[in-house]
Amino acid sequence: MRSTLARRVALSIIAGLFVLAPAAIFVADAGANSLNPPQTTRKNSGTPNSSYVLKRHGVVIKYGDKYITYSAPPSSLDALGQALFLENCASCHGTQANGVPANGTNGAYPDLVGLGPATITFWVDSGRMPAADPRVIEAPRRQPRLTPNQALAIAAWVNSLAPSYPLIPTPHLKRANVADGAALFALNCAACHTIEGDGDALAYGTYAPSLRHIPAFQVVEAIRTGPANMPRFSGNLSDQQVNDIVAYVTEYIQHPQNPGGFGLGGLGPVAEGFVGLLVGVGVLILVSYWVGERS
């Protein structure tokens, strides 16, 4: 009798663990999100473009040289852009793209005026906007819902409201030096995106996305505009340096040379530990199970 009771107790504890652990995770997750981190610059999240700041202090940093060329979206697309904006974006960002929707309540939604065309095209081309769920802290990358030309049109219209920078960049990777790019990547990018570019979870549900499948011009856009929680790299990285970083990302991060075999997902020692223990030690234990007797 005692042993039946014991078995029941043991089984219910195990079953309870399996049920309770995920439940507790989700309860705690809700709790953590209600912990309010300071948000002093949320309103600021799309602060005016850098050239404005630079000019105010009497400094002009010239963007656009033989490493990266910038182009403004053609104004011929303005009308198309406005129509697309009203259809896809205005419900959150307002009909004037100033973050105030039609019902008048001020949004937690950013004012897009003066952010620069590169900001608009980055968010739309990466499929983050129009957002699937506007309440998400950081909209995830997904299949774009609008074509590159449509994105360009929206950028053209928003830019027509208040012309601003950065413009839409085109890197010239043939002129890049990947060695400099690798060093700059380690100093400026690896702290969030990891040294192998896989990205990882950051504070309070935010995350640094993987860099494995991002076209070169979007890498420039992200560096120059600083989307969401990513810092903005403006005057402290020259176009030449940005071009070097992009070359390193597109040539080596996205196509790592793995002369030593399979790259194990770039997770480093954790994945290596699992392989070492499960495959290495595991296989050898199986072998010893064969070598020895089992009685």
Add this chain to the structure above:
Amino acid sequence: MSDGATTKRQQKAALGPYGKVGKALNELDDRLGVARGGRTFMDKIFPDHWSFMLGEIALYSFVILLVTGVFLTLYFVPSSAIVTYHGSYLPLDGQKVTQAFESTVNLSFAVRGGLLMRQMHHWACDIFVGAIVVHMARVFFTGAFRKPRELNWTLGVTLLILAIANGFLGYSLPDDLVSGTGIRIAYSIMLSIPVVGTYLAFFVFGGNFPGTAVIPRFFILHVLIVPLIIIALVSAHLFLLVRQKHTQFPGEGRTEKNVVGSPMFPVFMAKTTGFLFIVGGVTALLGAFAQINPIWQFGPYDAARISYAVQPDWYMGFLDGALRIWPSWSFMAFGHTIPLEVTIPAVVLPGILFNIAFAWPALERRLTKDHEIHHLLDRPSERPRRTAAGASVLTLLAMLFIASSTDVIANFFHLSLNTVLLMMRILVIVTPILAYPVTYLICKELQGVKGGGKRKTPNLVTRTEEGEYLASATPPYRDDRPHEIEPAPVPIFIEPEPDEPTESGVRTVER
């Protein structure tokens, strides 16, 4: 011709019944007196149970570490001197790196077979420590550490510590971004020790971090001093094993006064040498197909650079996890700081764990008041308290290990990093406490199972021509059947069977 043949036959006769081998052994015995001991050694019995091979995995991966390590020392330059890299890997071209880093990249890319050797060395290390842990768990859960083998248990725990330490030292040598971060953390941990911490850190590193002394110092520790100590202790470990003879599981014909199994020569020798080859083969296959520690992707260490998601090798993971989840309780008073947030998880915690491991045989003697000598092993379920305690500690270590990848978990399951960390704080405390009663109850359950350890045989259901179903039992599996043959001492001489062909695998000798 015939004269020559006769002389040869005569010479052969003069050599005695065992030919040249016998002659050589006679000469050897004249000088060293090895015949008795050698014969006894040939007859040493090794139990056949598979779990006795786990320690051999550790031993043979250590052999591979030595062989591949010797290869690596031929090309590695243990120096922090700064050079400019100009090699085959473009993204590093022109970067200022230490000679340690440069030589590691070069031995990976420019030395024939260098990358394979480096990867085999690293995989063998991961396997080495893992096999030690598994072997230690076997010894623990079966009670093999009990009197008279406490000393060997102590040697084993020391070997585990040395293996972990040497793994960390070796991991640090390439001076890449990831390992450099690890050294930085090790420096800070030393710094955190009350009173002597700053002196300790300055003496080990030859000054403030990073200094130029640490790579050469770690190198000589890693390739000479620690391996020598490991070799000495492994020798002592094996000597004690031979002196005290093996433990064995209870069973047919096995008592406290004997050992049943296969003799050293030739059966065990063949199996174990083959196993050495297999360990080498698995390591080489891992080295061939699974890339490990691609330092060229990490780049050289520079104290201002950092990568996210940096973790130490798996055997240091529990320390990293403890450092992550321990709250920020620093002690600052009387003009002094004790960084408890570092000292407790990184110094006190491993100190307690390893001291418990060292003290366990004595602790158990005291708790159970069992001072007898034991050569027969326990089944884990027969000692529910010990098994539960071991499971509890293993759970704690596993949880701490998982806690070292909170960011990976959060990223994978799309959870908040903060949530995962809070969860791990709870799980690290709760699961080891739960593991004890759960394991205890499972052990109690297993004790009640009849014929535990024996596999159930299928019932054969047959349908007769009339459509009638018949169930019949099948005989037990071969391994589960009691031995039909009585165990006997290894025979000294084997009589040849006249006019019988020799059975394959059996050598008959003339007397």
Add this chain to the structure above:
Amino acid sequence: MSEHDAHRTPVSLSSVSANDPRLQPAAKNPGTVEGVIAVTFVVGALLVAGFGASYWVNAKPWILGATLGGGLFFLGVGLVAWGKYLMPRGPFVEERHALANSQSDRDAFAAAIVERGGGVLKRRKLLGGLLGGGLGIFSVVALFPLLRSLGPLPKGTLFHTDWRAGTYAVDQTGRRIHHGDLSVGSIVTVFPEGTENTDRGQAVDQTVLIRISNDNFTTQKGRESWGPQGYIAYSKLCTHLGCPVGLYEQQLQLLVCPCHQSMFNATNGAIPQFGPAPRPLPQLPLYIDGQGYIRAQADYDQPVGPGFWERA
């Protein structure tokens, strides 16, 4: 030879017939097994030879590893199978003799130590004491130079950085940072001018410079003048274990340590908000000079990096 074996425990099978069941192979049909083993040996030998050949022609690492690993594996499997299936299957047994000696042997051993040694010491207590003292001094003396010469004493080096009043902040290439360089939400790692390529500069002096707003920014009472035009500088060394706190989340305004995820509130004097770090990151007081360059007002007002005993 019977003389030689006299020391052995009585052996019931000192000489057996080759037909003894224990000497038979475990395999039911040894011929087949022998064939299989022969195949594994041949495959193993071929692969090992292939390893030699691929080494000779400098083949790719995975080919080297596959041939070497496969070769060793097959040879090993064959050898194990030979031992397991074709060699005498046993079971064999070995007697286990008690390791302990008789009580009289133990007494004799103990007496040798206690009586002989104790007698010597009792008669010459002075000599024993002197020798012990000498050896004790030697051990201390031997320890002293060994430890002392390993490195310099810490002295004040942990308390100060190379930032001084008026030091220019430069990036890793040595370029001075101009107040127009960063826009809001930007970050750059800076060093005191002249240390950007030194070990000490990178390991101790490294500082994160972030721009929080366009206007002067006060992170804490008493630091009103430290953040000109929204430029804020914190030590990049985590107060937990000294990793570089290079991770800046510009919307959350958090500086996060990539090693153990301590989170520091950038707007509020880098007070730790989550994780194991116990203290705020020290803040570097800045000013912008007449030409618009960012410079330090003074060194940090407290030791940077992880805690240690002498730290107040």
